[in-house]
Amino acid sequence: MTDGRQKMPSTLAARLAKEWRQSGPGYMFLLPWLVGFFGLTLGPTLASLYLSFTDYDLLTSPSWAGLDNYEYAFTRDRRLGNALEVTFTYVLFSVPLKLAVALLLAMVLDRSVRGVAFYRATYYLPSLLGASVAIAVLWRQIFGAEGLFNQLLLVLFGWQGPAWVTHPDYALSTLVVLAIWQFGSPMIIFLAGLRQIPQDLYEAASMDGASGWRQFWRITLPLLAPVIFFNLVLQTIEGFKAFTQAFIVSGGTGGPIDSTLFYSLYLYEEAFANFRMGYASALAWLLLVIIAIFTAIAFWSSKYWVYYEDEAR
Structure with missing residues (x-):
């Protein structure tokens, strides 16, 4: 009996040593x-969840506030409603237009033309630079009162345009245009999807007399639906998280009468300008819920318009 007790630890150690030899390098x-x-994702996420139920100003210890932050957001915060309206408007216009431009250019670049690799790299460049501070500053200069856009309007049509980035009626539109200009990432994904469509289908349709427009609606779009769905979900999430462009173009204030007060910008103001970190954490979790709802709606609706090849088997 004593020998058995002495063998158990050694057997366990041998098993652990064997497991470490097999899996240890992978875990390392x-x-x-x-x-x-x-340390950088799960920990801060749980910390923000706790802070969303507290009154915390970054300078003193957080004090428990229960549901006060959420109650204030739903019932008394008028700027939050404006931020949601601006963000929904931005997503509603920027995402479909960006995907349309990306698909159009992907179809153009899918053709075998000379120098197509150079054009692909050139068209992808805005996606690499578009979210940078430098491009946002440049965009603000282009659409300023004396910017390049107004200079072109003056030369071509003799009309002096307004200061687009500071006019409440046009400020959000300039950011939508900037978002559309960053079409490179979805364009590359569309291009990969187009390459997977069998050319035999187009040849058969041509022999049957189908026009290019009919081929697009009957072949390209249905077979490209999974890629469109993928891009739609990604770009919608990115649209809700948009921050840099609005922060730089509006000077960090949300623009004239909060016309460019994106949700993420308002969250930033509450956290680091007003030092209401507890309330900002609650706003962050509300944004998570909003994105989750829109993503769930997209997945629910996909069964009506997304076609997968495996489903036909």
């Missing part, structure tokens, strides 16, 4: 990701 390679996930 995963260690940087695990540290980042628990």
